[in-house]
Amino acid sequence: MKQNLIGALCAIVIMGGAFAQTPKKPVAKPAAQTAPVVEAKDAATIEFEKFRAEMEDSNPAELFEMKGEEQWKTKRGPKNVALAESCDLGQGVGKIDGAYVKMPRYFADADAVMDAERRIVWCMVEKQGFKFDDIAKKPFANANFTPDITNLVTYVAGHSRNMKIAVPLKEPKVREAWEIGKEIAAYRAGPYDFSCNTCHGTDGKRIRMQNLPNLSTPAGAMKGVQGWPGYRMTGGVMLTHQWRMGDCFRQQRFPEPKYASDAVAYLLTYMIGNANGQVYKGPGIKR
Amino acid sequence: MKNNIMPAAMATLLMIALPAAAEGDYRAKAIAVIKKDFQPRGQASIDRLAEDGLQAVCNRTGNKPPEGVGRAMEADQLADVKYPADGKLMGDWKAGEKLAQSGRGFTWSDKPGLPVGGNCYNCHQISPKETSFGTIGPSLYQFLKLRGTQPDIQKYVYSKIYNAKAYNLCSDMPRFGHIGALGEKQIKDLVALLLDPESPANK
Amino acid sequence: MNTTRRTVLKSATASGVLAGLIAAGALRPEQVLAAEWNKAAFEAKDTAGALKSIGAGAPSNSKDLILRVPDIAENGAVVPVDVVSNIPNTSSIWILVEKNPQPLSASFDFANGALPEVSARLKMGQTSLVKAIAKADGKFYTAQKEVKVTVGGCGG
Amino acid sequence: MADPMKIRATMKGDVAEIRILMAHPMETGQRKDAAGNAVPPHFIQTMTVEVGGKKVVEGLVGTSVSRNPVFGFKMKGAKVGDKVVVNWVDNKGDKRTDEAAIA
Numbered sequence: 001m002k003q004n005l006i007g008a009l010c011a012i013v014i015m016g017g018a019f020a021q022t023p024k025k026p027v028a029k030p031a032a033q034t035a036p037v038v039e040a041k042d043a044a045t046i047e048f049e050k051f052r053a054e055m056e057d058s059n060p061a062e063l064f065e066m067k068g069e070e071q072w073k074t075k076r077g078p079k080n081v082a083l084a085e086s087c088d089l090g091q092g093v094g095k096i097d098g099a100y101v102k103m104p105r106y107f108a109d110a111d112a113v114m115d116a117e118r119r120i121v122w123c124m125v126e127k128q129g130f131k132f133d134d135i136a137k138k139p140f141a142n143a144n145f146t147p148d149i150t151n152l153v154t155y156v157a158g159h160s161r162n163m164k165i166a167v168p169l170k171e172p173k174v175r176e177a178w179e180i181g182k183e184i185a186a187y188r189a190g191p192y193d194f195s196c197n198t199c200h201g202t203d204g205k206r207i208r209m210q211n212l213p214n215l216s217t218p219a220g221a222m223k224g225v226q227g228w229p230g231y232r233m234t235g236g237v238m239l240t241h242q243w244r245m246g247d248c249f250r251q252q253r254f255p256e257p258k259y260a261s262d263a264v265a266y267l268l269t270y271m272i273g274n275a276n277g278q279v280y281k282g283p284g285i286k287r
Numbered sequence: 288m289k290n291n292i293m294p295a296a297m298a299t300l301l302m303i304a305l306p307a308a309a310e311g312d313y314r315a316k317a318i319a320v321i322k323k324d325f326q327p328r329g330q331a332s333i334d335r336l337a338e339d340g341l342q343a344v345c346n347r348t349g350n351k352p353p354e355g356v357g358r359a360m361e362a363d364q365l366a367d368v369k370y371p372a373d374g375k376l377m378g379d380w381k382a383g384e385k386l387a388q389s390g391r392g393f394t395w396s397d398k399p400g401l402p403v404g405g406n407c408y409n410c411h412q413i414s415p416k417e418t419s420f421g422t423i424g425p426s427l428y429q430f431l432k433l434r435g436t437q438p439d440i441q442k443y444v445y446s447k448i449y450n451a452k453a454y455n456l457c458s459d460m461p462r463f464g465h466i467g468a469l470g471e472k473q474i475k476d477l478v479a480l481l482l483d484p485e486s487p488a489n490k
Numbered sequence: 491m492n493t494t495r496r497t498v499l500k501s502a503t504a505s506g507v508l509a510g511l512i513a514a515g516a517l518r519p520e521q522v523l524a525a526e527w528n529k530a531a532f533e534a535k536d537t538a539g540a541l542k543s544i545g546a547g548a549p550s551n552s553k554d555l556i557l558r559v560p561d562i563a564e565n566g567a568v569v570p571v572d573v574v575s576n577i578p579n580t581s582s583i584w585i586l587v588e589k590n591p592q593p594l595s596a597s598f599d600f601a602n603g604a605l606p607e608v609s610a611r612l613k614m615g616q617t618s619l620v621k622a623i624a625k626a627d628g629k630f631y632t633a634q635k636e637v638k639v640t641v642g643g644c645g646g
Numbered sequence: 647m648a649d650p651m652k653i654r655a656t657m658k659g660d661v662a663e664i665r666i667l668m669a670h671p672m673e674t675g676q677r678k679d680a681a682g683n684a685v686p687p688h689f690i691q692t693m694t695v696e697v698g699g700k701k702v703v704e705g706l707v708g709t710s711v712s713r714n715p716v717f718g719f720k721m722k723g724a725k726v727g728d729k730v731v732v733n734w735v736d737n738k739g740d741k742r743t744d745e746a747a748i749a
Contacts, residue, residue: 047560047561047562048560048562048564050560051560051564051570054570054609055568055570057665058665058667058716058718059667060667060669060714060716062652062667063649063650063651063652063667063668063669063714066650066652067649143671143677143679144671176313176316179313179316180313180316180317180320181317182313183313183314183316183317183318184317184320184321186346186349187317187318187321187338187346188338188342188345188346188350189335189336189337189338189342190331190335190336190393191335191393191461191466191468192393192461192466193341193342193345193452193461193462194459194461195346198423198459199423202423204422205421205422205423206420206421206422206423207409207410207421207423208408208409208419208420208421209419209640210421212423231714233564233565233567233568233712234565234567235567235713236567236568236671236672236712236713236714249325250331250394250395250396251394253331253335253393253394254325254331254335254336255325255326255327255328255331255332255333255335255336255395256325256326256327256328256331256395257324257325257326258324258325258326261323261324262320262323262324263320263321263323263324263325264324266317266320287564287565418640419640526692527691527692527706527737528706532706532708532709567712567713568712569712572718587710590710591676592708592709592710594708595707595708595710595711596705596706596707596708596711597705597706598703598704598705598706598719599703599704599705600702600703601700601701601702601703601704602697602700602701602702602721602723603697603700603702603721603722603723603724604695604702604703604719604720604721605661605719605720605721605722607719607720608703608705608717608718608719609716609717609718610711610715610716610717610718611711611712611715611716612710612711612712613672613674613709613710613711613712614710
């Protein structure tokens with residue numbers, strides 16, 4: 001790749017240049033732009049918010065919750081076991097009330113920090129006997145297909161409605177995941193030099209009409225957490241927080257993060273952890 | 288691709304040259320996780336995860352490189368700009384506007400191929416007719432009036448689009464010409480979008 | 491007429507019965523069609539054609555017919571629309587999106603205590619007028635409002 | 647087989663509010679799939695709402711109703727415990743009937 005070659009060469013040259021010699025004369029910078037920046041909360045945003053409550057009140061996400069409930073309670077998989085009788089989301093086997101807002105957390109049985117989706121996948125593999133590769137082949141919904149895992153996550157998330165986010169950041173393993181997640185968010189690479197923070201590291205910015213939450217702040221992080229899993233109006237599909245992380249990397253022009261991987265779990269730990277203490281409203285509706 | 292996340296030689300130089308990041312340990316772990324947990328998809332190959340020199344410097348300094356390093360590297364980026372052989376820097380603003388609207392290109396879901404979209408409206412206000420614009424970058428509306436009197440403004444705009452890092456090493460803006468995303472014609476058309484008196488950006 | 495339709499719907503489920511009624515002259519064919527999906531109205535390519543098919547040639551504007559839609563749609567795929575008729579004896583409501591390839595979106599008949607109001611969500615391909623039509627005592631009324639459909643961003 | 651509807655019916659004063667979510671693709675026939683083939687139309691055409699055994703709403707639906715349709719209705723004369731039965735039929739003849747009690 002051209003970019004890497006030039007970049008690497010130039011960096012080495014520069015290191016020599018910068019420290020062995022006097023720095024070159026700085027390039028004159030033209031004066032900063034003076035045109036006013038339009039306020040983040042424009043008329044369109046206010047207009048959308050007028051209908052927000054109504055949209056959330058009757059959200060097709062509930063259809064997926066219903067399906068997820070049935071799948072959670074039904075004996076399934078090669079081992080013919082129900083998740084309701086085998087899966088521990090951190091609150092005890094089969095207990096789902098408040099479980100979603102307390103993840104990611106560290107699970108000793110898996111020796112890993114896991115977000116809700118990763119944990120349910122783990123249960124499907126370990127307890128029900130499904131094959132991970134089969135789940136990971138088509139992990140997210142499209143126009144014609146909604147994976148079981150999406151229904152299950154939506155169901156579990158629905159049982160944390162109106163509860164406070166409480167990622168256990170005091171646990172050393174979770175803390176470390178948060179720290180690594182923070183670094184992943186800041187990591188610039190790819191053809192456009194983008195990191196997560198390019199769009200989500202500053203307050204009050206928009207891409208096109210879309211407000212960009214600053215994920216390093218409690219309020220911004222909550223905006224990135226609220227509404228996931230979400231029913232996406234575009235295409236009318238139910239999508240999870242894992243999907244959203246992948247779509248950020250897509251737009252960052254990165255390759256794809258592996259499904260239910262450490263990378264995604266750590267990034268979610270950073271983001272959801274930053275939203276600690278705030279109230280989660282349950283599965284949402286997204287643009 | 289070069290499998291290492293950063294060329295070893297360069298890493299060493301950086302270690303000596305720049306103050307070690309306070310949380311460098313987590314950064315190293317993050318790089319290891321990134322290396323392990325991404326897979327190629329569509330045109331988005333794994334080698335995209337490797338930092339080039341500029342990215343490495345920005346990543347290690349929280350996008351605030353020491354003054355001397357920043358200036359020197361900016362100069363290097365500027366030296367890399369290739370101007371049109373015919374000396375003409377202004378193209379067709381209408382083509383520029385169309386290009387500015389498109390955010391396509393380089394994602395795993397885009398078809399491979401060049402040129403890609405200019406992505407301009409994602410981050411900048413330009414024509415007042417387009418009300419759906421981003422605010423990551425400054426407004427460019429009335430650019431000619433506000434900036435047009437500066438000497439060599441065409442050259443500045445051309446080189447800024449070609450390689451925004453020539454003026455601000457850790458700018459959020461991609462290096463469209465440097466990475467080959469936009470060719471000479473496309474950049475000329477975008478220059479015209481900002482500097483042609485007939486362009487809606489200046490109406 | 492609506493009462494007739496409902497009676498027919500309830501008692502005559504087999505198409506044979508319907509055919510018999512038509513043959514006997516008890517029902518005009520369009521009344522039978524109306525009880526089923528109104529193909530002509532839904533497949534009409536413009537508002538005038540759709541209105542004609544539902545028998546509402548030139549409805550009059552009414553401030554008692556309330557149409558609540560966003561000025562700007564957050565997403566053209568899901569535009570919330572609320573229609574409330576305060577016109578006495580409203581029996582039916584239609585919703586149309588003028589610039590959709592097939593403008594008629596839905597129609598509703600109300601009976602047995604149902605209030606003449608409905609909320610629904612519609613697809614809109616582009617910025618367009620949204621129209622509500624209400625029928626009361628055999629007369630047609632209308633209200634309309636423009637909804638802007640904007641360029642999408644990314645993410646969510 | 648079609649997925650179940652979600653019906654929520656609640657008394658607010660003397661008015662029953664009925665909210666219905668339907669699981670349906672509502673294909674217009676104008677969309678193309680990833681391979682570029684036209685996706686055939688597939689949409690709900692008729693629906694009815696019955697409360698306490700009486701038909702209160704009869705709806706006809708076109709392709710421009712959103713995917714996974716949401717409808718809201720109100721009625722007077724109903725009471726807590728009354729049964730709400732909703733059914734729909736689509737252009738392929740698929741159908742679904744679900745019920746709920748007014749809360």
